[in-house]
Amino acid sequence: MSRSTISAIPPYVFYELDARRTAARARGQQLIDVGIGSPDGPIPPVVVEAMQRAAADRSLSGYPHFQAHPAYRDAVAAYLHARFGVTIDAAKQMHALAGSKEGIAELILSHTDPGDVVLVPEVYYPVYARATVLAGAEPVFVPFLPDGRLDLDALDATQVARAKVMIVNYPGNPTTTSVTLDELARYVAFAERHDILLLSDLAYSELSFDGYAVPSVLQVPGADRVAVETHTCSKSFNMAGVRVAFVVGKAAAIAQLDAYRSNIGYGVGTLSQLAGAAAFTHHAVIVPPIVAEYRARRDAIVAAFNAKGWPVIAPKATMYLWLDVPEGMGDWEWVDALIAQAGVVVTPGMAFGDAGRGKFRVSLVQPAERLVAAANGIVATAKR
Ligand SMILES: Cc1ncc(COP(=O)(O)O)c(C=O)c1O
Structure with missing residues (x-):
């Protein structure tokens, strides 16, 4: 594998997201991180x-x-x-x-x-x-x-x-x-x-x-x-x-x-x-309580979006919501606005290829009440 092959690979988007998160924290911002899909629960x-x-x-x-x-x-x-x-x-x-x-x-x-x-x-x-x-x-x-x-x-x-x-x-x-x-x-x-x-x-x-x-x-x-x-x-x-x-x-x-x-x-x-x-x-024995926790989180965040007038259908699997970026905004522009205005970190859809542009991903890796706060922050930022 040549150096030119390596340099043909664009930087990993989660690295870029990390840099933005670190910069926001260095500015003293409190964040709700629903970017990377890293489970927050304990090892059984x-x-x-x-x-x-x-x-x-x-x-x-x-x-x-x-x-x-x-x-x-x-x-x-x-x-x-x-x-x-x-x-x-x-x-x-x-x-x-x-x-x-x-x-x-x-x-x-x-x-x-x-x-x-x-x-x-x-x-x-x-x-x-x-x-x-x-x-x-x-x-x-x-x-x-x-x-x-x-x-x-x-x-x-x-x-x-x-x-x-x-x-x-x-x-x-x-x-x-x-x-x-x-x-x-x-x-x-x-x-x-x-x-x-x-x-x-x-x-x-x-x-x-x-x-x-x-x-x-x-x-x-x-x-x-x-x-x-x-x-x-x-x-x-x-x-x-x-x-x-x-x-x-x-x-x-x-x-x-x-x-x-x-x-x-x-x-x-x-x-x-x-x-x-x-x-x-x-x-x-291990799986049912983990699934029950994700289901409660999913239900809480989906209800929060719907209550604020942003229609979201509950996914029947995974630990994510896959949502539309508000019209007229670029992927990174939306991610940056969410960090700056709502303190919420999400993943831009282009992390998952060009066809993912115009979407963003929310990971259910926070307790339900923080996910509800994230949903409220996302909706409020979209309305600005
Ligand atoms: C679809 C999919 N495949 C594979 C992985 C990699 O998981 P791991 O390397 O932790 O087994 C992930 C992690 O987010 C994933 O979402």
């Missing part, structure tokens, strides 16, 4: 205890397993079966990741050559396109249909012929869109027809509300011939700082990732993997 006690035990265990001080610690592998396999009814060959179809962000980057880097294409949803979690550019490959953005499904018919045949990886993300960050299993089956069929690796980013598998259970692409019969799926402990279990995730699915893709990862590093830290094992083992 059962996970903390597992990490403490692992830290004190003399036998665990060496390098970790390259692919996955057996306890993590088994816990993941049991979780996939209990939660989705999916059975995997855990020795061949699963790999631990130090977070799904870098896992997704590694999957892209290990599956593309310069000149290849990666199909990326037009509004996207930034690493999809950034890792593609770092690989010397080309991101081709797939437009959304009005309901948020991918408009695969809009792609031109030569781009599809060059595509090696296609990424889908439902429930979506930042869009909050969900899809049915039938729709996932359509993506599987497309990937199979065109010999493309389908990468489903399922970062929000557990954060859904009102009786909606998020599907896994691996529930589509035969999906593991063409698809892999990334899952993470970051959001479902308040473990963003622990850095543990996994990828599961097509065995040949897992082997290719393993060949890549094992040449540039070791496995994911054993403490993190054993923390992940505890989280997935106890998912049925």
